[in-house]
Amino acid sequence: MPYVNIKITKEGATAEQKAQLIHxxxxxxxxxxxxxxxxxxxxxxxxxxxxxxxxxxxxxxxRKREREAKx
Amino acid sequence: MPYVNIKITKEGATAEQKAQLIHxxxxxxxxxxxxxxxxxxxxxxxxxxxxxxxxxxxxxxxRKREREAKx
Amino acid sequence: MPYVNIKITKEGATAEQKAQLIHxxxxxxxxxxxxxxxxxxxxxxxxxxxxxxxxxxxxxxxRKREREAKx
Amino acid sequence: MPYVNIKITKEGATAEQKAQLIHxxxxxxxxxxxxxxxxxxxxxxxxxxxxxxxxxxxxxxxRKREREAKx
Amino acid sequence: MPYVNIKITKEGATAEQKAQLIHxxxxxxxxxxxxxxxxxxxxxxxxxxxxxxxxxxxxxxxRKREREAKx
Amino acid sequence: MPYVNIKITKEGATAEQKAQLIHxxxxxxxxxxxxxxxxxxxxxxxxxxxxxxxxxxxxxxxRKREREAKx
Numbered sequence: 384m385p386y387v388n389i390k391i392t393k394e395g396a397t398a399e400q401k402a403q404l405i406h407x408x409x410x411x412x413x414x415x416x417x418x419x420x421x422x423x424x425x426x427x428x429x430x431x432x433x434x435x436x437x438x439x440x441x442x443x444x445x446r447k448r449e450r451e452a453k454x
Numbered sequence: 455m456p457y458v459n460i461k462i463t464k465e466g467a468t469a470e471q472k473a474q475l476i477h478x479x480x481x482x483x484x485x486x487x488x489x490x491x492x493x494x495x496x497x498x499x500x501x502x503x504x505x506x507x508x509x510x511x512x513x514x515x516x517r518k519r520e521r522e523a524k525x
Numbered sequence: 526m527p528y529v530n531i532k533i534t535k536e537g538a539t540a541e542q543k544a545q546l547i548h549x550x551x552x553x554x555x556x557x558x559x560x561x562x563x564x565x566x567x568x569x570x571x572x573x574x575x576x577x578x579x580x581x582x583x584x585x586x587x588r589k590r591e592r593e594a595k596x
Numbered sequence: 597m598p599y600v601n602i603k604i605t606k607e608g609a610t611a612e613q614k615a616q617l618i619h620x621x622x623x624x625x626x627x628x629x630x631x632x633x634x635x636x637x638x639x640x641x642x643x644x645x646x647x648x649x650x651x652x653x654x655x656x657x658x659r660k661r662e663r664e665a666k667x
Numbered sequence: 668m669p670y671v672n673i674k675i676t677k678e679g680a681t682a683e684q685k686a687q688l689i690h691x692x693x694x695x696x697x698x699x700x701x702x703x704x705x706x707x708x709x710x711x712x713x714x715x716x717x718x719x720x721x722x723x724x725x726x727x728x729x730r731k732r733e734r735e736a737k738x
Numbered sequence: 739m740p741y742v743n744i745k746i747t748k749e750g751a752t753a754e755q756k757a758q759l760i761h762x763x764x765x766x767x768x769x770x771x772x773x774x775x776x777x778x779x780x781x782x783x784x785x786x787x788x789x790x791x792x793x794x795x796x797x798x799x800x801r802k803r804e805r806e807a808k809x
Contacts, residue, residue, distance in 0.1 A: 408692060487542055498643075568718065578763075581765065597708065621766065637708060682796070707792070709790070
C-alpha cells in the first residue's frame with residue numbers, strides 16, 4: 384500500500400533501469416517495514432532539465448557549465 | 455480550494471473521460487465536504503507504463519504477461 | 526492502480542466524510558476509466574490553514590476576514 | 597534542502613521564464629527562511645490543458661469559452 | 668538531485684527504520700542511475716489510517732476487519 | 739490556477755514567514771507568467787526532520803552532527 388514517487392531529470396534512464404528501481408524500492412519497503420509488495424506503488428517521473436532547478440539555476444544551465452568546464 | 459491530483463497510466467484516457475473525472479471529483483468535494491467548486495483544482499497526470507510499478511514490476515511487464523496469459 | 530491525492534484544509538472533516546470520499550473517488554475511477562478498485566489508492570492530506578494560501582493570502586487570514594464581514 | 601513543486605498549464609512558458617521562477621523561488625526561501633540555496637530544489641511541471649480542471653471544467657473548455665466571449 | 672517521496676500509513680515506523688529507508692533509496696539511485704547522493708532528497712510522509720484508502724475503504728476499516736477475522 | 743507545493747523541514751517557520759512565502763510566490767507567478775493570483779494555490783508542508791533525508795542521512799542526524807562540530 385505504500386506509494387513512492389521518484390522524480391529524476393529526463394536524461395536517458397532506460398526501461399531496464401526503471402524496472403530495477405521499481406523492483407528495488409518495493410523490496411526495500413518489504414524488508415525494512417514489512418509492507419506487502421503486491422500493493423506497493425512506484426511512480427517515476429522524468430522531468431525536462433529546463434524544468435528542474437537546484438542552487439537557483441536550471442539543470443540545463445548547470446550541465447552546460449559542467450561541459451564547458453571539462454573542455 | 456481543494457487540490458486533487460489523479461495519477462493514472464497513459465493508456466488512452468480521452469479528453470471526454472478526463473472532463474468527466476474533473477467534473478465528478480469537483481462535485482463530490484462539494485457534496486461531501488461543502489467545498490466551493492469554483493476554486494477546486496483537479497490535475498490529472500498520465501504516466502508511461504514503463505514508469506509505473508506495482509507488485510515490484512512495471513505495468514509494461516504486467517500488461518505483457520496479461521496479454522500472453524490470454525492467448 | 527490509480528493514485529489519487531486529495532489535499533484539503535484541516536477544518537474538521539470527519540472519518541465518515543473521508544470514508545465517503547475514498548469510496549466515491551474509487552468508484553468514479555472504475556465507472557469512468559474501468560480501473561480496478563482493488564488497487565486504487567486514495568490519500569487525503571489535511572493542511573493547516575496557516576499553510577494553505579490562495580489569492581496571495583493564507584486561509585487563516587481569509588477565514589478571519591470572512592467572519593468579520595459577517596458581524 | 598527545501599523542495600518546491602510548481603504545476604502550471606502547458607501554455608508556452610519559455611525556458612527563460614522557467615529559469616526566472618527557479619531563481620526567484622530559491623532566493624525567496626533564502627530571504628524569508630534562511631534556507632541554503634545550494635540544496636533548494638525546484639521542479640516545474642507543465643500540465644496539458646485537458647488534464648487541468650478548475651470550477652469543474654477543464655482549462656481547455658474554459659479557454660475556448662473565454663475566446664468565444666471575446667468575439 | 669533526485670527527489671523521492673515515500674508515503675506510508677502512520678503505523679509506528681521508527682526513526683531507525685526511516686533512516687534505513689533514506690539511506691537505502693539514496694544508494695539505490697546512485698547504484699542504478701549514477702545519481703549524486705549528496706543532492707538526493709528523500710521525504711517520508713506518514714498518513715493517518717483514516718486518510719488512506721485502498722479498494723474503496725480506509726485502512727482503519729481494513730485493519731479492523733483483519734483483526735476481527737483473526738479472532 | 740497554478741498550484742505550488744513547498745516542502746520544508748519542521749524547524750519553527752512562523753505563520754508570518756509562511757504568509758510571506760504565500761504572498762511572494764503568488765506575486766512571482768503573476769509577474770513572470772501573468773497568472774491570475776486569485777486562483778493561485780500555495781500549499782506549505784512542514785516535514786519532521788526524522789522524515790527528511792539528504793545525502794543518505796536524515797536531517798535529524800545532520801543537525802546533530804552540525805551542533806557537535808560547533809562545540
